Amino acid sequence: MIEDLTFDFSRSLDFHVQPFVPLAHGNRTVALSPQFPLHSRPEENILRVCSIVKPEIFDAASLGKEPESLAHLKQKCSCHHLQGPVRLPKPLLDIDLLVADEASSTLLIAELKWIRKTARPVEIPARDADVLKGVGQLKQIRQFLLENPDYLCEQRKLPRSLSEYTNVHYLLVARDHWLWIDPEDGIAIAEFEAFAAALCRHENLHSAVTDLLRYEWLPVEGRDFTVKYDRSTANGVSIECEVFYPA
Numbered sequence: 001m002i003e004d005l006t007f008d009f010s011r012s013l014d015f016h017v018q019p020f021v022p023l024a025h026g027n028r029t030v031a032l033s034p035q036f037p038l039h040s041r042p043e044e045n046i047l048r049v050c051s052i053v054k055p056e057i058f059d060a061a062s063l064g065k066e067p068e069s070l071a072h073l074k075q076k077c078s079c080h081h082l083q084g085p086v087r088l089p090k091p092l093l094d095i096d097l098l099v100a101d102e103a104s105s106t107l108l109i110a111e112l113k114w115i116r117k118t119a120r121p122v123e124i125p126a127r128d129a130d131v132l133k134g135v136g137q138l139k140q141i142r143q144f145l146l147e148n149p150d151y152l153c154e155q156r157k158l159p160r161s162l163s164e165y166t167n168v169h170y171l172l173v174a175r176d177h178w179l180w181i182d183p184e185d186g187i188a189i190a191e192f193e194a195f196a197a198a199l200c201r202h203e204n205l206h207s208a209v210t211d212l213l214r215y216e217w218l219p220v221e222g223r224d225f226t227v228k229y230d231r232s233t234a235n236g237v238s239i240e241c242e243v244f245y246p247a
Contacts, residue, residue, distance in 0.1 A: 004053050006030055016040040017048045047116060065114035066096055069175060069192065073097070077199040086157055092144055093137055097173070100158055101205030105166035107158070108209060109145070111138050114192075115177035131179040131189070134172045138187050142170050169209050171195070188213055223247060 006020040015021070015036040023029045067085075074082050080101070085094035097110035113134045118124050145151065149163040162168065168186060175192035183189075190198075194217040202208035219225055225247050231240045 002030070004049055008052075011052055013048060013052070017045045018052075065175075066112045069112045069114055069173075070097060073196055073199070076196055079203045080199055080205065083157060086152070086155070088141065088144060088151075092140055095141060098152070098157060099199075099205060100165075102159065104204050104206035105164075106204075106206040106209065107162065107165045107168045108171060108205060109138075109141065109169070110171045110173050110195075111141070112173050112175070112192075114175040117176045127177040128179045131172070131174055131177065131181070134174070135181060135187065135189070138170050138172055139185075142185070142187065167206050167209070171209070183213065191217070 002020060005018050006022060007015060007018045012018045015033060016039060019036040019040070020030040020032055023031055070082070070084050080099050082097060082099055084097040086098050087094050095109055096112040097108070099108040099110070100106070111134045113131060115127050115130045118127055145162055149161045151162075152158040153161050170187045172181070172187070172189045173192050173195045174189060178191050179189070181187075181189045190212050195212060197217070198208045198212040199205075202211060221227060226245050227242050228245060229240050230243045231238050233239075
């Protein structure tokens, strides 16, 4: 454990994640600055450390994230009949979440992505790529269902053909890392907590999706946060940068 939590100057993120510092090369004596672990998030850091030193364990843990999100939605949004995962023919991935509302003739097909938060700006492109990968998966699912509109009915997941629904939405629901994507061809993106709140707020599925895709839940400067330029000075050198504060 000590070895896994010891800072490696070639690959480690920061002292919050790996707080032990080797005092000399090849020396098993390490130092610890207590303010870093006291200020850290231990449960989240376990995954971060595994992603660096034990990627096989991290990959196994990541497989359980989408089912956990689905279980959370099923428990919280009991006013809707949530199904998932729904198997599709290989090589297609499963549909993570399927919601149908016969009253409003609305069908929602969602891909759930629980993406690890970034610790450094250099990680952002990789996390963005994970989001875009989800969009690509949704496009493949959409293409298959358009070519086979009776598939979900034949699998007894829907009471009628997909082509008979007035409103069909394909939604990428991202958690912990979010990237704006312009809605196109019925495919859009939403943040997990906002998605869950919209489903709980509306029993009518069409109203829930319409409300969600207004994107009024996105933070607005002046209403939800303010931006100020703060200056920090050390050894006679000053750096000024913008800092975001909650309103």
